[in-house]
Amino acid sequence: MQIAGMGLSGLLVNWGRTILTMLGIVIGVAAVVLLASLGNGIQKSISGQINDLGPNLITVSPGTSGEQDGGDNGPFGAAAASTLKPEDTRLVEDLPGVAAASSNVSTVAPVERESVSFSGVDPSYNEIRAVGLAAGRFVEGRGEVVLSEADARRLLDSGPGEAVGKTLPVGTPPEDAPERDPERDPERGQNRLPERIPERIPERLREQIPERLSEDAAPEQAREPRQEPAPEPVRRYDVVGVAEASDVEFGPPIPEASYVATADALEISGVETVGQIVVQAENAGAVDRVVGGIGKELRAAHGGARDFSVITQRELLSTFTEITDQLKIFLAGIAGISLLVGGIGVMNIMLVSVAERTREIGVRKALGATNADVLFQFLLEAILLSLIGGVIGVAVGVVGAAVLPEILTDLPPAVVTGNEVALAFGVSALIGVVFGVLPAYRSARLQPVEALRRE
Numbered sequence: 001m002q003i004a005g006m007g008l009s010g011l012l013v014n015w016g017r018t019i020l021t022m023l024g025i026v027i028g029v030a031a032v033v034l035l036a037s038l039g040n041g042i043q044k045s046i047s048g049q050i051n052d053l054g055p056n057l058i059t060v061s062p063g064t065s066g067e068q069d070g071g072d073n074g075p076f077g078a079a080a081a082s083t084l085k086p087e088d089t090r091l092v093e094d095l096p097g098v099a100a101a102s103s104n105v106s107t108v109a110p111v112e113r114e115s116v117s118f119s120g121v122d123p124s125y126n127e128i129r130a131v132g133l134a135a136g137r138f139v140e141g142r143g144e145v146v147l148s149e150a151d152a153r154r155l156l157d158s159g160p161g162e163a164v165g166k167t168l169p170v171g172t173p174p175e176d177a178p179e180r181d182p183e184r185d186p187e188r189g190q191n192r193l194p195e196r197i198p199e200r201i202p203e204r205l206r207e208q209i210p211e212r213l214s215e216d217a218a219p220e221q222a223r224e225p226r227q228e229p230a231p232e233p234v235r236r237y238d239v240v241g242v243a244e245a246s247d248v249e250f251g252p253p254i255p256e257a258s259y260v261a262t263a264d265a266l267e268i269s270g271v272e273t274v275g276q277i278v279v280q281a282e283n284a285g286a287v288d289r290v291v292g293g294i295g296k297e298l299r300a301a302h303g304g305a306r307d308f309s310v311i312t313q314r315e316l317l318s319t320f321t322e323i324t325d326q327l328k329i330f331l332a333g334i335a336g337i338s339l340l341v342g343g344i345g346v347m348n349i350m351l352v353s354v355a356e357r358t359r360e361i362g363v364r365k366a367l368g369a370t371n372a373d374v375l376f377q378f379l380l381e382a383i384l385l386s387l388i389g390g391v392i393g394v395a396v397g398v399v400g401a402a403v404l405p406e407i408l409t410d411l412p413p414a415v416v417t418g419n420e421v422a423l424a425f426g427v428s429a430l431i432g433v434v435f436g437v438l439p440a441y442r443s444a445r446l447q448p449v450e451a452l453r454r455e
Helices: 002-013 015-052 086-093 125-129 149-156 186-196 203-223 262-269 284-301 313-356 358-366 371-407 418-444 448-453
Strands: 057-062 098-111 114-121 133-136 144-148 167-170 235-243 258-261 276-281 308-312
Touching (some): 002 015, 086 098, 086 262, 086 276, 086 284, 098 125, 098 262, 114 149, 114 262, 125 276, 144 149, 149 235, 258 262, 276 284, 284 308, 308 313, 313 358, 313 371, 313 418, 358 371, 358 448, 371 418
Parallel strands (some): 114 258, 144 235
Antiparallel strands (some): 057 308, 098 276, 133 235, 144 258, 167 235
């Protein structure tokens, strides 16, 4: 206790230098606690959103995760080309253990000279994803649309209640279709040929040129008939509901898509394949059985090809947890650099302190202090310096973790755990020991006579 008291008094004598030395430790410990807490908050938020979708949610995506080759690229290894069809959804829907299944098709169509994104789904999609509705009901058949709140305001200039019951024209009106170029039109262009023939050509030849041009162009036109792109016909959909924006724990609200029936989306997009199939198992215990059934049934339907990926929430959660764990280690490593810098500062200050207090060391050793007494005095000074800085740093980090998400609303609430606090506090104490050993060792090795002669 006497040695500890002497070490503490040595720090208080030069309190300005002590505060500046502790500043590096305070910043490093606070950074470790704050960044680790924010990493925990992000992990908890993502895990919560995935779990909110339900542990029995299964997604069938086009492409392969490499299982047929013995590899495993994870749930994000799917290829872009789709081979899934609405008939595959019906096969999956009839499997044992499946509560509901729905196709999902993403497409874009012009509405009132604006491009609007639509998701083509089956009526059972509402059972799987529980689409929140601000007004009306969900899509139950063809010719119906559920608009997002943003699309209802943008396209119909109406709120959710007023938009229900209106009609939405989807497609390009004839008056907005691109006009055909008469110069390229074989039927109308022939009448303009005489106007384009130079006047210096004799009249006898001028009369033969249109006929010759028509004869020369006829075989070429027969070989390659010119096809003008036809404008997309206007289809009218009844607005039966308005989907509300989803609330998320951090970041801006995500607006719901505008929904149409799967058959309508396929007709609009002009394709025959769906983007994915979402499946809901009867319960969490039936997920593995359903996944096996989906793989067996779809592989048989696709001629034995494993051209699809089956992703469960468990795999998705595991992937995100692995990513966030790596992110937390990366952030803690960055904060650890500042702790290292703080430790070097402690060592430098203690070396200066030994040099300044050489005569004090000589007097103590002349009066009977042993090498161990001097060693422990300066080592305890370094440890006390780090521990006090660590306590202040932990307090600053905890307060920052509580205040920062309130200031930056896009951040999730930070989660402070005892592991991060203990780690930061333990590292600060370790820094005091490691970086205090050299100055303490040098002070203990001083000879009393040489120390007393030092000015």
